[in-house]
Amino acid sequence: MDWKREWKTLVWIVAFFIGCYYLPVGNGRFDNAVMESLHLVKWYAREHVLLCLVPAFFIAGAIAVFVSQASVLKYLGPKANKMLAYGVASMSGTILAVCSCTILPLFSGIYKMGAGLGPATAFLYAGPAINILAIILTARILGPELGIARAVGAIFFSVIIGLLMHFFFRKEEMEKAHIEMPEAEVTRPLWQNVLYFAAMVGILVFANWGKPAETTGLWHTIYGNKWLITGIFSAALGLMLMTWYGLPKWQVVLAAVPAFILAFLFSGHPTLAFVAGVLALSVVISPREDETGEWFRESWGFAKQILPLLLFGVLIAGILLGRPGQEGLIPSTWVSRAVGGNSLMANFAASFAGAFMYFATLTEVPILQGLIGSGMGKGPALALLLAGPALSLPNMLVIRSIMGTKKTVVFVCLVIVMATISGLIFGSFF
Numbered sequence: 001m002d003w004k005r006e007w008k009t010l011v012w013i014v015a016f017f018i019g020c021y022y023l024p025v026g027n028g029r030f031d032n033a034v035m036e037s038l039h040l041v042k043w044y045a046r047e048h049v050l051l052c053l054v055p056a057f058f059i060a061g062a063i064a065v066f067v068s069q070a071s072v073l074k075y076l077g078p079k080a081n082k083m084l085a086y087g088v089a090s091m092s093g094t095i096l097a098v099c100s101c102t103i104l105p106l107f108s109g110i111y112k113m114g115a116g117l118g119p120a121t122a123f124l125y126a127g128p129a130i131n132i133l134a135i136i137l138t139a140r141i142l143g144p145e146l147g148i149a150r151a152v153g154a155i156f157f158s159v160i161i162g163l164l165m166h167f168f169f170r171k172e173e174m175e176k177a178h179i180e181m182p183e184a185e186v187t188r189p190l191w192q193n194v195l196y197f198a199a200m201v202g203i204l205v206f207a208n209w210g211k212p213a214e215t216t217g218l219w220h221t222i223y224g225n226k227w228l229i230t231g232i233f234s235a236a237l238g239l240m241l242m243t244w245y246g247l248p249k250w251q252v253v254l255a256a257v258p259a260f261i262l263a264f265l266f267s268g269h270p271t272l273a274f275v276a277g278v279l280a281l282s283v284v285i286s287p288r289e290d291e292t293g294e295w296f297r298e299s300w301g302f303a304k305q306i307l308p309l310l311l312f313g314v315l316i317a318g319i320l321l322g323r324p325g326q327e328g329l330i331p332s333t334w335v336s337r338a339v340g341g342n343s344l345m346a347n348f349a350a351s352f353a354g355a356f357m358y359f360a361t362l363t364e365v366p367i368l369q370g371l372i373g374s375g376m377g378k379g380p381a382l383a384l385l386l387a388g389p390a391l392s393l394p395n396m397l398v399i400r401s402i403m404g405t406k407k408t409v410v411f412v413c414l415v416i417v418m419a420t421i422s423g424l425i426f427g428s429f430f
Helices: 003-021 028-066 069-076 082-090 103-112 117-129 132-142 144-168 170-177 190-207 218-224 226-243 249-265 270-285 291-321 332-338 344-356 364-373 378-387 393-403 405-429
Strands: none
Touching (some): 069 082, 082 117, 082 144, 103 291, 117 144, 117 170, 132 144, 132 364, 218 226, 226 249, 249 270, 291 393, 344 378, 344 405, 378 405
């Protein structure tokens, strides 16, 4: 018998029992924190899983199947041209208006395909951080200086963090660089794959297009027609699957019928049609043995790996910090007091709190507006803007499962430290 292993098991059992024995049920703050965590995970499931994560899983699965490993290594691998690799990775956020959780399947897809650690982590940071809509909203509500600083800082951060991650783990990267590049398997022209991915990214972006504060203008017009635009991208995807990817026409039509019926019968609930379309497509392609069937299996693999960790992380984040505007176990007054002024500790507290809190896309701006009204300094505000949207506790749990504990800790520390320094410098001028 392995007594060391048995004692370790016993310690975990005892610790769990003590936790249950002294569970503070009945304490007002604890009970409220539990309810807040359930409210948060319910909101997350409604607002992010169906419209954000499901399309992201399919995009990640498509990367694994339809993008050759040679292409990933050529443009994002350890031997790739650094200017090109980091340029592509750092500018990804201008296209992908996603949160720190939705970027994870995409990051996992390119990392497992052989992308270098530097470009992959630059992409991981840039995806949610360089959100053009969030930057515009920041400038309009919190002031142009914060909006500009956020845009410049996020682009700069993504490149520096990627380069530092490559430097710290250069030995592993050098070993990866010695892997012979496989021959590219060209089954269809590049422009067809580009249009195919553009259709899926279009579905992801426009299905999640947020409601702007203004009731006129371009953003509001797009919002008013978001589901029409999403439907056009979906129809284009179906047409491509028929003509370029070998999916029989009758199967594509069969997959589209439930979505059309529900869109007609329940026009006020477009998410129903969206879900029906996804389920019907999954039923059609899942049994196939060609590349479309492999596409579904890869997408399902990402969902199994990532979704349980995300939901667990959202529960824990809800217990500790509550929902926006509500409290968990940690009182919001602690955070407000900690981020006043422009001291090193205030900037660090803002960076640290932002890194562990969960921000949905664009929600960080009204939250910061309230904190600034409560006395938060401009420096800590920038620190939170640079650390918050790119990281969260659920995000960290998934990153650890993809690239390991050591790399995750270094990545998180780099984001917090650089956000702290940036806030300190910015706060000394504004």
